[in-house]
Amino acid sequence: MARIRKRSIQLSKLCSFACCRSSSQDEHAQIGQKGYSRVVYCNEPDSQEQIRLRYRGNYVSTTKYTAVNFLPKSLFEQFRRVANIYFLVVACVSFSPLAPYSAPSIILPLVVVVGATMAKEGVEDWRRNLQDIEANNRKVEVYDKSSCSFRQTKWKDLRVGDLVKVCKDEYFPADLLLLSSSYEDVVCYVETMNLDGETNLKLKHALNVTSFYSSAESLKEFRAVIKCEDPNEHLYSFIGTLYFDCQQYSLSPQQILLRDSKLKNTEYIFGVVIFTGHDTKVMQNATDPPSKRTKIERRMDRIIYVLFSTLILVSFIGSLFFGIETNNDLSGGNYTRWYLRPDKTTVFFDPRRPAVAAFLHCLTGLMLYGYLIPISLYVSIEICKVLQSIFINQDQAMYDEEMDRPAHARTSNLNEELGQVHTILSDKTGTLTCNSMEFVKCSIAGTLYGRGMTEVEIALARKRGEQLTEQAPIDASESKKSFKGFNFRDERIMDGKWVSEPQRDVIQKFFRVLATCHTAVPEVMGPDEIMYEAESPDEAAFVIAAREVGFEFFARNQTSIKLRELDPTSGIRVDRVYELLHVLEFSSARKRMSVIVKNPENQLLLLAKGADSVIFERLSKEGRAYEERTKEHIEKYSEAGLRTMAVAYRELDNDEYKTWEQEFLKAKTSVSADRDVLMDELACQIERDLILLGATAVEDKLQKGVPGCIDKLARAGIGIWVLTGDKRGTAINIGYACSLLRHGMKQIVITLELPEILAQEKEGDKEAIAEASLNSIKLQILKAKSQVTEESSTEFGLIIDGKSLTYAMDKNLVNSFMDLAMRCATVICCRSSPKQKAVITRLVKSVTGRTTLAIGDGANDVGMLQEADIGVGISGVEGMQAVMASDFAIAQFRFLERLLLVHGHWCYRRISMMICYFFYKNITFGFTLFWFEAYTSFSGQPAYNDWYMSCYNVFFTSLPVIALGVFDQDVSARLCLKHPLLYQEGVRNILFNWPRILGWMFNGLLSSIIIYFLTTNSITGPAFRKDGQVADYSVLGVTMYTCVVWTVNCQMALSINYFTWIQHLFIWGSIAFWYIFLVVYGSIPSTLSTTAYKVLVEACAPSILYWLTTLLVVIAALLPLLSYRAFQIRFRPMEHDRIQIQRRRPESTEYDATQRRLSESSEARTSSELPSEVRIRIDNLKASSKRKN
Secondary structure (H helix, E strand, O other), rough: OOOOOOOOOOOOOOOOOOEEOOOOOHOOOOOOOOOOOOOEEEEEOOOHHHHHOOOOOOOOOOOOOOOHHHHHHHHHOOOOOOOHHHHHHHHHHHHHOOOOOOOOHHHHHHHHHHHHHHHHHHHHHHHHHHHHHHOOEHHHHHHOOOOOOEEEEEEOOOOOOOOOEEEEOOOOOOEEEEEOOOOOOOEEEEOOHHHHOOOEEEEEOOHHHHOOOOOEEEEOOOOOOEEEOOOOOOOOOOOOEEEOOOOEEOOOOHHHEEOOOOEOOEEEEEEEEOHHHHOOOOHHHOOOOOOOOOOHHHHHHHHHHHHHHHHHHHHHHEEEEEEEEHHHHOOOOEEEHHHOHHHHHHHHOOOOOOOHHHHHHHHHHHHHHHHOOOOHHHHHHHHHHHHHHHOOOOOOOOOEEEEEEEEEEEEOOOOHHHHHHEEEEEEEOOOEOOOOOEEEEEOOOOOEEEEEOOOOHHHHHHOOOOOOOOOOEEEOOOOOEEOOOOOOOOOHHHHHHHOOOHHEEEEEEEEHHHHHHHEEEEEEOOOOOOEEEEEHHHHHHHHHHHHHEEEEEEOOOOOOOEEEEEEEOOOOEEEEEEEEEEEHHHHHHEEEEEEEEEEEOEEHHHHHHEEEEHHHOOOOOOHOHHHHHHHHHHHHHHOOOOOEEEEEEEEOHHHHHHHHHHHHHHOOOOOOOOOHHHHHHHHHHHHOOOOEEEEEEEEEEEHHHHHHHHHHHHHOOOEEEEOOOOOOHHHHHHHHHOOOOOOOEEEEEEOOOOOHHHHHHHEEEEEEEHHHHHHHHHHHHHHHHHHHHHOOOOOEEEEEEHHHHHHHOOOHHHHHHHHHHHHHEEEEOOOOOOOHHHHHHHHHHHHOOOOEEEEEEOOHHHHHHHOEEEEEOOOOOOHHHHOOOOOOOOOOOOOOHHHHHHHHHHHHHHHHHHHHHHHHHHHHHHHHHHHHHOHHHHHHHOOOOHHHHHHHHHHHHHHHHHHHHOOOOOOOOOHHHHHHHHHHHHHHOOOOOOOHHHHHHHHHHHHHHHHHHHHHHOOOOOOOOOOOOEEOHHHHHHHHHHHHHHHHHHHHHHHHHOOHHHHHHHHHHHHHHHHHHHHHOOOOHHHHHHOOOHHHHHHHHHHHHHHHHHHHHHHHHHHHHHHHHHHHHOOOOOOHHHHHHHHHOOOOOHHHHHHHHHHHHHHHHHHOOOOHHHHHHHHHHHHHHHHHH
């Protein structure tokens, strides 16, 4: 595409393609003030003036740590956790005589746990550092004044003021001011995917005054000063002034090339470095995403506090009894326990100061019972979540072959939250639909063009029970070659036949507008093959449609657009050049786009396209000839689920245009704060008295599997809200097509399109309109609430538009509105803005107190994704900005079904069971210490060897619980999808509610009682060894510890539903490792192994009593859980229990009948326990399913 540069070409004064010099100094008033103080001396980075400013270099670091601060900062992060602080204090106190065990035995586990987490963070940060090193050492060509040539240097060595040369497909090393390019009209094309995720190319252009600096020789004399805004995060704005050759020129974002964007379709550019390193806009935007914590994590913190309270309580009880016993040691001047020699004891056991002894014993107890607090819980959960995320990423069922994109868990912190989603808030375009726009129909001069029926039209006709008049769907294209973006069939205007139509002049103008009014860039791929780079799929579809009808857009530059058209008179294709004067670009606020061109006949024309509501209000009296019929057609297109846009034009008077242009350029080159407002006002002045030509209709098809996915999610009891900018009719019909609105569901429509409100709007009294609108919405909400209450057995769908939503979110109405919305199975908010999407998400999250999930694909969904508990980004056509702001990324909406119902359910169950089991095993172990201390008069003597206690959480019970958190499945993925009601276990949080948590804690307490008392009563009386010796302290400790290890690991085996070889290895391997440890540790000299010296080999292993006691105690300790589970499965089965029973059911008829009755009664009981809105939803879905069958 490169062309030979023409030195004489002058730039036109286009709105979107040029910036012209300011007409007065006043318009630069902001420059030099606070926030606008940056000064750049172009091509003079070594000047004293530039050096004195001391701007940052271009070295960039995205790491959290440095080599210097890693240790202190990482330690600070670790000891922000309450449990770690506790163990640190205990480790410090363990060097004192207060400690009931040796210091190394408590320090080593703490070092292992904290060290593992620090190592994980260190590895992650090192990877970021490697990426930084790669980026900082990239090469770029920098201008050397001494040799008048460019030399290569590293990115990190760039300085403010340097001149650089960037070639095709290279990234910009810093924020640059574009001076010139390889094109004659000094434009260049930029891809900004790394900044905003957009894949469409952006057009940038240089100022006319710098366009001649196109060679290394010419740059030698280039000197200029730039004064501009200070570094900030605003990607799409820039205010600055170029001082050059005693003149000043205003700068805009069109001349700025941002770091990490890429040069495309341009051989090279020359630029000046303005912002470097962390001053660049991309780095200013590099902020941490909002911190999100799961409900399970928050509850886990409260459980830790409960355990701390328990720790303090048992320590206090122990110290109280110890104080009483110590005080009783001295009675009437006599020592009752004289054999303990209390007359020659330390302060810790002094009967003369029992209160002091009791206080010191309380401190000892706080350390001794510290095993109630699971030291390895946090690191174990982190390991499990990372492995769960890997399984999500590698799930082939969520891999999209067409786009070559797998699912991606961008954070592992929210895995279990996926299993507790109560409400889904979804965008429509690009999320439920493909965002791959296809031009399918149009209305020109009041005549409908385009054959076939859309998916929504077919679904709507079936809903109404109507006979389909056009059986062929639009997809059933005949022999004509199809193009992406074009799926239009109509023999009346295709293949040049439009010239025979009665309104051929209007048709010609209509398609000329589509071929001209845009910012697309043509790229010639070969003979008769042109591709278009457009800013949106809609725009590309319009240009392709115009080409296929006979108006081919094939070239553009800053000053002209070239079309190849069919001449209706001669019947041959001719090239026509339209001089491009101004582009008034599209924005979400303007909802329209216009261009001002001069055609070959020397006529000044304003060509416009935009939302029908905006275009219709700007029509002239003479331009409304087709208004009524076009409105009818637009309504019909909306019902068919099509996106519509009105097309119009006007011919401009030359004097009017010149007057307007002077004012517009004055406003445009202003550097004042209200520049954008002035430009919008002036654009409105010229965009009036339009003549309507017609309307376009493009189809954004539903993604594959969307109806089935939504139906399955609804059957799982999940509420679904759709937040879209479409019209009400379009949104409703899309709702029916994708099963959001179902047969038998009653609609509640809240709107301000009422006669009384429209009458108020005509009068123009804003206060009266606002008051009337608020009262109308209030009455509609109250009426709807009473209807929902009276018809409690009916399923409702709520539809509200953005204007009504503004009033519904009034502080006096918002609670009533949210109460109504929560009672409805589906809520559709149409015509909603991005800000409203975020506000609604926040309201749903705060009002329900349940987990919310937002899903979207575009930049306008970012606020919603960040506001929700879980943000899911669709990596679709609109780029990657939503994905970059999300917690999870998927390629298609239908994958949400598996992400929630399978991975969400599994992760919730795994993490819940894992945490409960952690508390169970620690309470079991910790309370055996308490019972032993009570047995020893609360002396502070631990029941076990120091290293037994240290290794308990780290080696003998940690791996099985990690295996549970990673691999366990109560039911298979197929059954999770077959029985979506199983998902309610997470929504209702029945696996991690307080009764279940306390139940596990009680089970731990019960296990500790059984283990301690059965063990002590079994081995302390009779002879333990063959030589007649009884069990001593070391034997009792080993036997009791063996029973604990066996019991907690066998409890794990009973809790696991899905065994793999890994679970078997970890569970039985942990038990075997205990015996190996005893042998190895016991073989160490007794000075180190103390009570463990050869205790297994010489004392326990040869004794049959040891093995019988272990067997008896373990069976007895497992009986409570076995009994409870047997009772629960028989009389109070959970949803997964019923599914497992059905899966394992024998073929016996009698047994089948019994189990069927059991299943039905259980289902009825479970259903009665569900929230009322969920029961209604499920009943209606079942009824709908029966009707379909």
